[in-house]
Every structure is written in structure tokens, then in C-alpha cells.
Amino acid sequence: MGRITLDRVQKKFGDVEVIPPLDLIIEDGEFVVFVGPSGCGKSTLLRLIAGLEDVSGGEIRIDGRPATDLPPAKRGLAMVFQSYALYPHMSVRKNIAFPLKMAGMAQDEQDRRIAKAATALNLTDYLDRRPGQLSGGQRQRVAIGRAIVREPAAFLFDEPLSNLDAALRVGMRMEISELHKTLATTMIYVTHDQVEAMTMADKIVVLRAGHVEQVGSPLELYKTPRNTFVAGFIGSPKMNLLTGAAAAAHGAATIGIRPEHLDVVDSGGTFTGRVGVAEHLGSDTFFHVHVPEMAEPMTVRAGGEVGLTHGDTIHLTPRAAHIHRFDAQGLRIA
Amino acid sequence: MATQHSRTSARIMVAPAVFVLLVWMLVPLCMTLYFSFADYRPLRATFDAWIGFDNYVSFLTSDSFLSSVGVTLQMVAGILCITIGGGVVLALLLDQPMFGQGIVRILVIAPFFVMPTVSALVWKNMFFNVDNGLFSYLWRFFGAQPYDFLSQAPLFSIIVIVAWQWLPFATLILLTAVQSLSSEQLEAAEMDGAPPLSRFWHIILPHLSRAITVVILIQTIFLLSIFAEIFVTTNGAFGTRTLTYLVYQRVLESQNIGLGSAGGIVAVILANVVAIFLMRIVGKNLDN
């Protein structure tokens, strides 16, 4: 079981309020991703849940039991750190065994659990090595192994993949998702990479300056962003946010159109502009289009083989059903 | 230093330094070696340039030799225990955030800058003195008979004095080691359910092991030649005669330069044996 409830949880460092009172419910077995720009308080929130920081106000409950004043070890949570935080002088086996040893578990049960974790994480051949003799991906797996042997109520990950190269990151992303499917344990995952958030999460929590901007499934956030911040943050490339006359035409202060919801037409069209940078990815092409009335270039997704290059004139028409409208406060107009 | 040319010029550049060092070290060493085979007692006007190994035989077979080696080892071991134990504790304390951290750190380092003779005199007269020493006041305050440290426990007293001087050094090196421990490792151990003592034992101490071996190595080399503290306090009496002090007595008090030189050479050989032995351990420790 691992249902975590945050009730008016607040964190101040001195006079600086990093997390204003915040409510959040994380259901048992959910894969929750905290996402937001750098410095928005994701790590702080995770460390509050872990018990590595004391809350300044509010209450944390794990499975209904108050956990606010429990020390980290008593909360039954396991954490995987960004730097892995492996113990450099211990072998991989001893690293993984450490939490079991601290819990005073019998040796044969320890061995059984280590063997199981090592098999699941492909670490069997490396058990007698030191962390310094492993690659980044292997170290990451050891850190995960050390977390899973304890069979915790929930896993906490703080940007675990940010030290890996792009290819390995995609691989580890899959492995962590896979692990979540097999263990069905609650996982809280912090990242500032919205692609990770979209691909892994059951539920995404978008944070800005300690505030929860929106909570929902990846598709909910993608389809119905609650405000312009979420609209701009979720989705890659970013949504085009237009103000001025173009927005007023739809009765809004700001309208948002995703690059994939702009069609290239031969003539006419709502927007006419000049092609700036064209990014050819093979399957898709992204055009940055300079429209005279707009300050920022618009991004457009077109098919893989569109015969337009730098400097060409392009006509664009948004799909009416996919226009997001926001009011002057940046909130979504239903 | 990859090319032939740069290697040659590097050699020319370091040559003066090497030359000075060699002269500085080799000349006294050669003279000691020369005297160690001579019967040279200036006060009795005897000088016999070659008497073979007689000096060595009489130095090594005298009772005072073995006891002085024992005293030296006890002294070094005692000082190492106190400085490393105390150094670890002080380093951990100094690492805690506290008011006036900078000043406290400077105060802790201060004893290292006091000359050995001065600190020994300060300890002898201000702390250990039976009539006026601070410890005597303390003892009397609790209604106890003042304890005469320097004559009742002379070896221990000297160990305390020298340990007090070297504690800052150990603390300084260990403090930098403590500060280089990543806080995430300690947090991970905390999450893994390790109470403070286990965290110290399983995480902090292994992290410090390298710094501890360095402290042991450096201190041992310096501590083998303790002299001023013994000279000022007990004059080598009451079982505080170390090897260095024995050599001094042979040369200056007995005015037997030949015998003293032989002792000096023996001391050099023993110190080198210890140093090689320690280097091996340190090298092993630094490898993994």
C-alpha cells in the first residue's frame, strides 16, 4: 500500500516560502510525475515527502497514518537520488544489502532478495564490483536495486536519468515504466523533462514556483491545459500562444494552437508568413514561420516531405476544434 | 613532458634544487656514517678513524637501546590514537553549522603554530605543575590530592603535550575529508534506515579512511623525531627516553660522537623501515 496525502503542506527556507500550502493526493500504485521548470520546488516537495526536510506547516499522511513527524527511515519509502548516492567503498552486493542489513534481516532472506533484484535489473554479473567500476546506467540500476529490495510503500525518484546520455535515458525510461508495471507500487518521479513526464506518468503534477498549476493524466494536460503556463509547458515543440487581434477574433486574450494543429494550405489561410528555420526529422518537419503581425515565430508541424525551404511564403490554417482559448488571467475558457 | 626536448629541459630546471637537497642531506649523512665507524671522544682527545662495527655493537646491545625503541613506539602509538580519535570527533563537530564557525576553526588550528618548546613549557608550568598548575587546582577543587603528572605518568604527560600540538593537523585534514562527503550519501543511508552511529561506522568512517592513513603516515614520520618536548619536561628520565633522545645523550651528554653517530644511523634505518611499511599500507589504501 502506498497512498500519500499532502494536506496544506508548506515549506519555508528562512523567510522564503518555497512551497506555499499545497494539497495533493497520490493514490496507491500510481506513477506520479512532478514536472516544472528549474527551481520550482520539485526536489523540495519530494524531500518533504521523504522526510529529508521538515515541513513548515501542514500534514503528510502515508496510508492514512500521520507521517509528518516520522524520521525518513520509518516512512517506508525508498529514494533514488540524481547522483545515485551509492556507497563507493561497498561492493554492489553490499550496497543493495545495506537497507536489509540495517533492518536486521536474516542473511538467507537478504540473499534471496538480492538475487531477485539482481536478476530483475540485470546486475547478477556485477554484484562483486565496486560502484566506481560500473557505467552510469549500471550505477542507476544499482540505486534502483537498493530501493526495491526493501519493498517500500512508495519509490521516490529525483531526476534519476539526468546524468545519462539520450539513448540510455530512453532505455532506462522504459525499464522504470516496466518496473512500475510489475511491482505496481506507488512511484513519485521528479523531472523537468516534459517528454519523460508524458511518456511515463499515470498522473502529472505541473508545478510553478511551488504552486500546483494542474494535476491530471498526460492526455488531459495535453488536451485541456488549465492555463497558459501548462499549455506552454506540456507538449513538444511548444504550443503557439497568440495574443492580440488573432486571439480577439476568438473572444479570448490568448489563444493556443499546437504545431500539429496547423495545416499548410496552398493559398489564403488564416496566417501567412515566411519560413525561417526548417527542422527536418524525416517523419516530420517543423517550420518556424515568421508571421508579420506576431512578435514570436510560430511553429508548424508538417509531413516529412513538404517542398518548402527557408524564405518561402507559407499559408496556415488552424483546426478550429483544437484552438485553446485563455482569458486575460491566462485561465482556460471552457 | 612528452617530448625528448621538454624532458631534457625539465631535468636542467630541477637540477639546482636536486643538487642543493643532495648536499644538504648527503653531507651530514656521510659525516654521520663516517663517525659511526670511528672512536671519537673529543673530551678525552681520542680519535681512531676506523674501529669497525664496535660502535654499532655496543649501541645495539645496550639495555637502553631496546627500551628506547619501546618508548618511541608507545609514544608514537599513543599520540596517533589521541590525534586521530580526537581529530575525527572535532572534524565532525566543526562541520556542523554553528555561530562563529570561522573563529572557532582558527582557534582549533592555533596550537599547531606554537613552537614545540614553548608549548611543552606552557604545559609543564601552567597545567602539570603540582603547586600552581591548573590541573592541581582542579584536583583540589574536587577535594583530591594534586597529581604530579610529570613524575607519576611522564610518558602519558608527554603524549598529551605532543597530541595537543598535532591534533589541529589531524583535525584540519579530516575536516576537509568530512566536507567532501556528499550529503546525498548520508541522506541515502538515512532513508535506508541507518541510525546515526551506523551512518558514522558504515559511511563516514570508510570515507575518512584515506585521510586517516595520510595523517598516520605524515605524523609518524614527524613523531619519530620528537625531541624538544622531552628535553624540556623530563630530560629523558622516568622512562621517556626515545631513540632520538638516546642518540642525543650519547653524543652530547657522554660526548661519545662515534657511538651517537652509530645510533643516528640505526635510527635512520628504523625510520625508513617504518616509512616503507607505512607507504605500502597507504598505497594499498589509496588504490581502492
Ligand SMILES: Nc1ncnc2c1ncn2[C@@H]1O[C@H](COP(=O)(O)OP(=O)(O)OP(=O)(O)O)[C@@H](O)[C@H]1O
Ligand atoms: N536549503 C535551502 N535553503 C534555501 N533555499 C533553498 C534550499 N533548498 C532549495 N532552496 C530553494 O528552493 C527553491 C526550489 O528548489 P528545488 O531544489 O526544490 O528546485 P527544483 O524544482 O528541484 O529544481 P531543479 O529542476 O533545478 O532541480 C529554489 O529556489 C532553491 O533556491
Ligand SMILES: [Mg+2]
Ligand atoms: Mg531538483
